[in-house]
Each structure stands twice: as structure tokens, then as C-alpha cells.
Amino acid sequence: MGEKETAVKISNLNKYFADLQVLSDISLDVKKGEFISVIGVSGCGKSTLIRIIGGLETLTDGEVLVNGETVKKPSRKVGFVFQDHRLLPWLTVEDNIKLALEKGTKDTDEIVDKYLKLVGLESFKKAYPTQLSGGMAQRVAIARALANQPDILLLDEPFGALDAITRISMQQELQKIWKKENITMILITHDIAEAVFLGERVVVMSSRPGRVKDIIPVDAVCHYQRTGSDFARTRDRIYQEFFRDEEMPFAYNI
Template sequence: MEEKRKTTGGSRVEVEDLHLAYPRPGRDAEPVLAGITIRVGAGESVAVLGPSGCGKSSFLYVLAGLVEPTSGRVEIDGRPVKRPRPEVALILQETGLLPWKTVWQNATLGLSLKDPREAQRLRSALEDLGLAGLENRYPAQLSGGEKKRVGLARALAQNASLLLLDEPLAALDALTKERVQNLLLKLWRRHGFTLVLVTHDIEEAVFLGQTVVLFSERPARVIGTIPNPEMGEEAYRQSPAFFERVREVRARFTARWRP
């Protein structure tokens, strides 16, 4: 029996006409996001798919409150994003682990652990993620997949209601990547957080996004929003519907890029 998804714990995200331009000394500011409008309901998952350099990471930094947009409305649970918030976890493109700290120390960075529930949540997250027993290892003693999972454990221990994932699996080999994708799907179903994942990997977007949002080249605009309601089970990856959706997404991009 499939467990029913909890969605009440997830944050609601509303982005309207978001513009971002990075200042450049002696030149006009470089536009990176050119009027992005996206809504993500509580507990939903959205995969943002776009070419390298189009502004995907920048979009997440704005949601995380790390970069201030040039204009537009960005709200999480109805409140404007002004600075980083504890309920929003950003998992960076790189593993984000400090090499001189152990798995446990890395996973507890930014957590006070004064709250015993936080330590308990971290223990159960490490267990869930297959990292129990590796707490005292250093990042250099872990595989690529294990390092990624430490970052996820930190987000889970934080009990985040919004997970922002920046190309989380780009550096992994194909099989490890599938395993971590399956794990992410399971965690999303079990914990009910809202997931915003950015990636340049079409299969990853279709496997993990209830909606796939297509970004144009820089400056990024939304060039398509593709519903993907069949996602949610590991077996989706092998189904004809999956291949059909991947084909549809690829066709939307190639149609644009034809000279």
C-alpha cells in the first residue's frame, strides 16, 4: 500500500514578474531573470528546466533570500522574502560540505541542536538516507552519492517546509543518480515539503516535477509549463507515459532552438 502524501507541511511559493539583473562595473547591469511568474502550491513539486547559464541558480538564490531581485513579487506562505528563513533549505550545486568536518558535524551546521527534537530528526534522517554508522567519517571518505545525502539530511533535520535543490545530482554517475532521485521522491512523498528543483536534465525534471517549467536562455523567461501528473512512483521511469513526456519536453526546447 502506498502511504498517502502529507502536504500540509509544505510552503506555498508565489513569484510574480520577477526581474533580476547583476550589476557590472562600467557597463549596464546584466539581465538574468526577465519576468518570471511561477506559483507552487503547498507540498507540490516543480522542476525548473533550462540550459546552462540561463539563471536557474540565481532564481533559487532569490527564493532563498540570498539575492535581492531587481523587481517583482516573491512570497513564501504569503510573506515577502527578504532574508534567509529557517524553514527554507537550499541544497547547493556543489556538495556544500566542509572537508575538515565529519558527516555529523556537517549535517548539524546551522542547527542549534539545543532542541532535542532536532537531534532526533537528524538521527532518523541519517538512518533514512542510509548514512547511519558513517557519522564520524570525513567527506573525503564518502562516495559522491553519500555526500549528496549528507546535504539532504541537513535539510530534513531542519524540518524545512520548502526544499530548493540546485542541480543536486549533476555530478553523480547514472546509477547513483537514479538511486538518489528515488530517495528524493520517497522523502518528498513522506515529508510533504514543497520541492523546487532546478536542473538541465530532462529525465530528472520529468521524474521529480509534478510540473515542469521551462526556462529560456539568459535572460530567463518561462517558455512553457508542462503538467506531469503521472509522476510520483518509482515505476514511472519505466512507463510509456514517462518517455512520452520526456519527448514532449525535448521537442519544446528543440523547436525553439532550430535556426
């Protein structure tokens, strides 16, 4: 079997906001169906990076190809899940999902049912966002992103606002969806354990301007065993890489 096709190809990407350089010489290839985690300190440009991939932000120079084509604008083939769910409070769960669908989409009821079932919320179709817990609302946001059947799902700290236990169950659900739907996923997170549990590779970024410091492969055993030496070893390696050369006086004991 030949090499898997590339879903996202980032070459020598630089991004400035006026005089402020936010991303420096980022190059990264993401294979179709791959799960990539991206980790880095606050302000290092992670959100900017996936906003560029998703066509929500322009780049200064370099190139970003999605499915072999230069990104010019947002596309329904690239789904986005943000840290906050961004559901409209005056619409039901069902109508929030329908609103995101491309105009003229057929069988919208079936689509809503399929993806709400996938995230375990089929009985909350008629509920309003205020009637949902944070984890449930985030699951609706995932269902909404999946409903357009994207090839690529970009997740910007989707579980950041959730408590630790809900987070773990959401990570498991996301992993199940990834395996079932075979979607390429790029996940931004602050949580090293989350990055290891979900990612097949973990991209560690430096502080501003954000550069790729290292790309650490994760053994498949870490995707189902959070305890044990393999997981601990990978987590420690990322931890060390994360803090290497960063000015963080509180992180001296590593």
C-alpha cells in the same frame, strides 16, 4: 476541499546584474507539498531564480512570497541543496549536520539520527566527508537541509556531479523523502528524465534572459514508470519545448 495553499508565489520577477538582464517577467505559483522541476539551458538564470526564492540573492523588481511573506533573507524554513555538497572536511557527518541546526535546538542527537536514517547513512555518523562517495556526501547534504525541518527544499542540480546509476537511485530516494515528509520541493536540473520522474510540473525556461517558456504537467504514472509511452511522450514534449526557438545548431533533428 478548497484549493491548496501556495508555498511560493513569484509575480513578474525581473533580475538584472548591472546591465545584464538574467530573468524576465517570471511568474509562478508553487502549491504547498508540490514538486516542481525547473529546466533550462546553462546560464538562463535557474540558480539565480532559486537563490532569490531562498533569500540568497535580491530581486530587481517583481515579488516573491514564501508562505505568504516577502523574502528578505535566508530562513531555516527554506532548505538548500547545492550541486556540490559543501560539507566541512574537518567535521564528521554528525557535526556537519549539527552545525547547520538553529542555535539552541534540543535533542540534536535524535535529529541527526532521524535524518541520517532517512537517507540511509546512520552508520556513517562518525565518518569524515573524505571517507564518503559523491552520492553519500550528497545524501548528507540532503539530511543536513532536512534537519531544520524546512517547509520548502530548494535543490540546485543536486545530482549533477553523480554518475548515471547513482543519480537514478538518488532520484528514488528524494522522491521517497518528498512523499514521506510532505515538503514542497523545487528542483533545478539539466536532466529531462530527472525532471519528469520527480516533478509534478516541469517549468521550461528560455535562454537569457530566462523566461518561463512553458509549464508542463506530468502524469503520476511517470513518477514510478521510467519506461513506457507516458514517460516518453512527456519527455519528448519537454525536449521540444527546451530547444524551441533556441539557437542550437546541434539540436536540429527534433
